[in-house]
Amino acid sequence: MSKRQSAKYKLDRRMGENIWGRPKSPVNRREYGPGQHGQRRKGKLSDYGVQLRAKQKLKGYYGEITEKQFKRAYTDANAMKGDTSQNLIGILEQRLDMIVYRAKFAPTIFAARQLVNHGHVRVNGVKCNIPSRRIQPGEEVTLRQKAQEMALVLEAQSLNERDIPDYVVPDGTAKVVFTRIPTLDEVPYPVKMEPNLVVEFYSR
Incomplete structure (x- = not known):
């Protein structure tokens, strides 16, 4: 980690x-x-x-x-x-923590990684706590029931600052399917x- x-x-x-x-x-x-020299002109x-x-x-x-x-x-x-x-x-983009972030299960990528590390995420129904795991097209990523009621998850789902991309398809409120590996132009x-x-x- x-x-x-x-x-x-x-x-x-x-x-x-x-x-x-x-x-x-x-x-x-x-x-x-940042820092005391942050406003200096950069070469x-x-x-x-x-x-x-x-x-x-x-x-x-x-x-x-x-x-x-x-x-x-x-x-x-x-x-x-x-x-x-x-x-x-x-x-x-295949990283599990990034799929969780893209699915709007977490407000930030750091919160998404924490959700995975704490065992709140399942891949094809099996708990996975490895944020760097690569998700393959067709695999399902699900939030466990307890996590669905967490404040940060509810906050993330209410955010209007970003949308769920086309290659992460929601299937209900707490499950998404990673449908394909995106190209650079498709990543938001x-x-x-x-x-x-x-x-x-x-x-x-």
Whole structure:
């Protein structure tokens, strides 16, 4: 299990973007970076800096997963046929915690991971507490009865800031079916993601 070491919204301020599209993001009030030197004018980034920034943004969006997990996702994507950047996005979207987040069972990706870690989620009727598990097309993800009454779940389902994407199909109030692996264009990112730069970063 990966553990977040810093405030999640610090990533927003570091990138200068509202990564998760949430109204609570401090970027909505302060677009400059955190810390006493956050308002200093930033110099032009090198090619390496641009690629690193793209990697940190994509990795951070998926809940600050560990570098080891993210690198493994890239390695698997690179070994698959087709466009590596598209494959990488597909692998990240297959994560169980991301399916829970996309299904609006949790208000944030961090809350989604916590739901999985605490055993509130079932895959094809079997309890699974591994957030990084890859869900295959056709598999069902369900919330256990007790979790359906939790305040954060009810909050998530009432949010209007995001919709459930087409590749995660609801079947009742507490069950979804992952129908297919999405392409980059289908993933509802609030900000522009550039997985092609991530591929360039790792293939240097």
